[in-house]
Amino acid sequence: MSPSLTFVLGGARSGKSAHAEAIVARLAPPWIYIATADAWDDEMAERIALHRARRGAGWQTRDAPHDLAGALGGLPPGQPVLVDCLTLWLSNRLLAGADVAAESAALVEALAAHDGPVVAVSNEVGLGIVPDNALARRFRDAQGRLNQMVAARAGTVLFMVAGLPMLVKGSPP
Amino acid sequence: MSPSLTFVLGGARSGKSAHAEAIVARLAPPWIYIATADAWDDEMAERIALHRARRGAGWQTRDAPHDLAGALGGLPPGQPVLVDCLTLWLSNRLLAGADVAAESAALVEALAAHDGPVVAVSNEVGLGIVPDNALARRFRDAQGRLNQMVAARAGTVLFMVAGLPMLVKGSPP
Amino acid sequence: MSPSLTFVLGGARSGKSAHAEAIVARLAPPWIYIATADAWDDEMAERIALHRARRGAGWQTRDAPHDLAGALGGLPPGQPVLVDCLTLWLSNRLLAGADVAAESAALVEALAAHDGPVVAVSNEVGLGIVPDNALARRFRDAQGRLNQMVAARAGTVLFMVAGLPMLVKGSPP
Numbered sequence A, B, C: 001m002s003p004s005l006t007f008v009l010g011g012a013r014s015g016k017s018a019h020a021e022a023i024v025a026r027l028a029p030p031w032i033y034i035a036t037a038d039a040w041d042d043e044m045a046e047r048i049a050l051h052r053a054r055r056g057a058g059w060q061t062r063d064a065p066h067d068l069a070g071a072l073g074g075l076p077p078g079q080p081v082l083v084d085c086l087t088l089w090l091s092n093r094l095l096a097g098a099d100v101a102a103e104s105a106a107l108v109e110a111l112a113a114h115d116g117p118v119v120a121v122s123n124e125v126g127l128g129i130v131p132d133n134a135l136a137r138r139f140r141d142a143q144g145r146l147n148q149m150v151a152a153r154a155g156t157v158l159f160m161v162a163g164l165p166m167l168v169k170g171s172p173p
Helices: A016-025 A042-054 A068-073 A086-095 A100-113 A134-153 B016-025 B042-054 B068-073 B086-095 B100-113 B134-153 C016-025 C042-054 C068-073 C086-095 C100-113 C134-153
Strands: A002-010 A031-035 A059-063 A081-084 A118-123 A154-161 A164-169 B002-010 B031-035 B059-063 B081-084 B118-123 B154-161 B164-169 C002-010 C031-035 C059-063 C081-084 C118-123 C154-161 C164-169
Touching: A002 A016, A002 A100, A002 A134, A016 A042, A016 A081, A016 A118, A016 A154, A031 A068, A068 A081, A068 A100, A086 A100, A086 A118, A086 A134, A100 A118, A100 A134, A118 A134, A134 A154, A164 B164, A164 C164, B002 B016, B002 B100, B002 B134, B016 B042, B016 B081, B016 B118, B016 B154, B031 B068, B068 B081, B068 B100, B086 B100, B086 B118, B086 B134, B100 B118, B100 B134, B118 B134, B134 B154, B164 C164, C002 C016, C002 C100, C002 C134, C016 C042, C016 C081, C016 C118, C016 C154, C031 C068, C068 C081, C068 C100, C086 C100, C086 C118, C086 C134, C100 C118, C100 C134, C118 C134, C134 C154
Parallel strands: A002 A118, A002 A154, A031 A059, A031 A081, A081 A118, B002 B118, B002 B154, B031 B059, B031 B081, B081 B118, C002 C118, C002 C154, C031 C059, C031 C081, C081 C118
Antiparallel strands: A154 A164, B154 B164, C154 C164
């Protein structure tokens, strides 16, 4: 287990990103923000812009829509890191035809290996009706497995409900 | 924060309405039930009838499928109020082409402004796979934002799981 | 209430089965595994094979994709039982045209009646957007009602999040 790894899990619009940013911003700056979004359409570009606008000074943004483990490996030690989010990374990799099981395992090692606090954000997507299409089912399975692996390694796991954290594991960050 | 506001959040068929009614029914009657359902098809009409049948004497029902803030503003002080539910109201307003962000903010003020206990029921809808169609995504976003605003103002927030309340914020009502 | 009944509820790929198996495997063997899956396609057959491979010696497997209450009624007293899962059983019965409300009530009685520890696994499916098709909505409603009934009878209810149990009712098993 990696005590310095905090996992913030929740649904869409559950306040995951804002809560994760608040956790990191209580630590000494500068803070590293690793963004995994690909700005491939207007809807996504708008969300990225909103997230950037909410973050203020003190943040260093790095884009890693695909090589997230590599981006984590190249960080200076000691600095707090926010990874937002594992769901977009997984979606990018699945659509790129990657072996997401192997890459998920490598990513969890990279999250745990950073020498400093890491807060990782991810979506819970398995609490609705079984999706009609096979790709959505594959994504749901891969996301659930990745979430389990990260949660097993994290020192603290939070489940966000309507902007409020429920403590699933560890002590409040 | 409004200590007299209780927020009961959960999935479909999670026992939200029954639990919210039980909370209100522990207070002195008469109780005001604000219904937001539009009986626009047989499936909905059946659900409304089932909910009405479960409530007994002591309840005064008011219908407010659209002007929910207005209905809250016109209530006599001191009486316990159940609002069931914010999800149907939001759906009605979104389909009517309203500015749901502005109306959500006004609704939260109205919920907090009532001079007496208020229990508000809402659905969590963001824990499944991203919906295919854009309207469903807009609804999901608007619902998540409304839920966050209500939860931030509420003194008590409950997340219903299989008919059982999990305490997210505050003390058990 | 039946103190010997434990209910493990969660989303897809939330670690429900593994956690439920671990609870049962802390008790004295032999353990009875009641499987409800119908191996009606390759995807399901693969999942069944994976689940079987994870379980080791000490497990006696019985298949009950339809007559789950009957299978529970025919068990020798005292032996720990794992039922995995109620969701597949409900899906099988709904597709067979059964009266799932009546059968759900009978199933809950059978779960509570076994003379020995019972761990039942089920999916929460109501936390996404309302499904487009009527059958999926009927399933979602039936699943929610069944989950509420089981949770009301169980001595312990766990909600799985990313492989980790959140205690909803009772004491940790």
